[in-house]
Amino acid sequence: MVTTAPTALEAELLALAGSVPDPELPVLTLADLGVVRGVRVLAPGRVDVELTPTYTGCPAIEAMTSDIEQVLHDRGIPEVSVRTVLSPAWSTDDISAEGRRKLAEFGIAPPRSHPADGPIPLSLSIRCPHCGSTDTELLSRFSSTACKALRRCAACREPFDHFKEL
Amino acid sequence: MTATPTPAAAPTPTPAPTSAAASAQAAAPARALPANVAALALGDDALVLSHRLGEWAGHAPVLEEEVALANIALDLLGQARVLLSLAGDEDELAYLREERAFRNLQLVEQPNGDFAHTIARQLYFSTYQTLLYGQLASGESELAPLAAKAVKEVTYHQDHAEQWTLRLGDGTAESHERMRRGLDALWRFTGEMFQPVDGIDVDFEALRESWTASVTAVIERATLSVPDGPQSGAWTAGAGRQGLHTEPFGRMLAEMQHLHRSHPGASW
Incomplete structure (x- = not known):
């Protein structure tokens, strides 16, 4: 989890990752779905993204991961690692x-x-x-x-x- | 895939629990920390049942059920991936272990039979899984995050199984009889669910009581009777967790592992 307040860059990258459309319900973005938990800049050009699955076996998670990597690469971040986190469990209230x-x-x-x-x-x-x-x-x-x-x-x-x- | 106890014919005397456990230790993968034992047991339950339910694809009685069973299988497969990854490499564990190294309950490896038989297996297992994961979710173990997530999924599986048990039991004479046969045939595999598992800090006797109360209520509402036979037999239940499986499991594994073993590293 992100423990310190996000920087301006982190907020920008979070918005960018959140703008990715859901692969199965393309009317929704990942931000609408509430599955992007946080973005952290670990070092210049190196970013860690926390993603949570809707269902444990959701097959869309791989497509989401590569789509997030793609938008962040396009923004000029060469090293993007998307980690899947389970806790706290996603809920439709998200x-x-x-x-x-x-x-x-x-x-x-x-x-x-x-x-x-x-x-x-x-x-x-x-x-x-x-x-x-x-x-x-x-x-x-x-x-x-x-x-x-x-x-x-x-x-x-x-x-x-x-x-x-x- | 050799020398398993055969369910239908030639009952083989089961070794006493202690020696079964001892021989299983030898066959188990190198990692035997309690947390890994627990992840492997629950991961194998989910993986094996997922495969069995996947066998319904193209065969279910109606399209909606085909989709439902495939979705339940997918939930279980997702859970299996997380659990097996806690215990080691998920692909190696799923595709390259021999039968004796699997720690799943014998219940989940039982063949699908007819639809009622599958629903009976679902009722017994999903009730167990919901209760067990509910308790794990509130604990502190490494399994808690997965359990907290999965319990919400398996509650739907349990609801699905209960609704079908009611519909079949309280349906036609034919569906009633088939549901009865399914419940009876699988009853002897239910005792194994309440054997303590290393690394799972749950009161299994209390779990058995909750499970029995829940399953009894559904079965009685479905105008059926709770089977009165033993919940384990001398040569059947009580051994899957130690790596002793029933005859159909070897054939299931052969099919499940065949592609990976024939084409190492194959991917979509």
Whole structure:
């Protein structure tokens, strides 16, 4: 973890790393997703980035890593090491308000906020991102990726993904 | 891949636990620190079950379940990678160890059987994993960060298994019977989950009580009965953690390791 206050350069590089689009949900940036934990300049031209996975087995982490390396190389940092950190565990509460808005706009029902630890019962109403109805039903707990569930709207009959609370 | 106890035929007398543990020490990789023993045991559980669930790809009864089982497998594979990396080189450990060096529970290596059989295995294991990781997450060990992350994932696996147990048990006469058969057939592998593991500072007897209460509640709601046989047998359960596995495991490993062994260093 970053222990001292970030320098101006570190803040700039953090913003740059955070601007990388998510490889699976390109409407979101890594900053929207809340997965870039910190950027530290260890020496001139040498930078350490802390990245946390959404799910432990998330296959996008490798693409994220190389994309971050690329933008920082392009900014003139020759040595970039991206480290994966697990603790504290990522939560869907780390997705920014802007990120939630973009998800809904993209047709994915955003995760609800956690009242406490543990998953939220999936039976609670989730709003259809297409027509706004809360009359939706679960089709499958796992959808196109581990982080999403598949639902269907009873009002407009469209199926949609829901970003599961984690 | 030689001389394993055979589950279906020719029951081989199991060595007493102490001598099983002693012979396993000889077969284990060089690192035997308690933390590595723990990471290896849990990492092997996750890796082996991940592989078994991956075998459903292209065979699941409906598309949604194919995707669900693959996603659960992916979660487990991610956990296995972190855990095995704590114990050594993940690829070497996954692809180059012999059967006797694996420390997974015999439960997770059992073949998929029909869908109900797979769900029974999921119910037993995901309940155990959720309870165990929940406790590890609040501890101070090297496993705590992974456990804190993984417990959130496996809670969904447990929910998935519970919903299917209810649906199959309280479904048609055919689904009820199949769910019953799955629960019964795997029951004898459940005792092993509560054997203490070096490096895991958890009260396993209390874990057994919580597990039994949780599984019993689901099974009864599913209009089924908790199997009444022993949770371990003279020649079955209680040996995976010592490196003694059932016959199907050798064949599974042969398939899992074949590519890496035939083409060392192969990558995508």
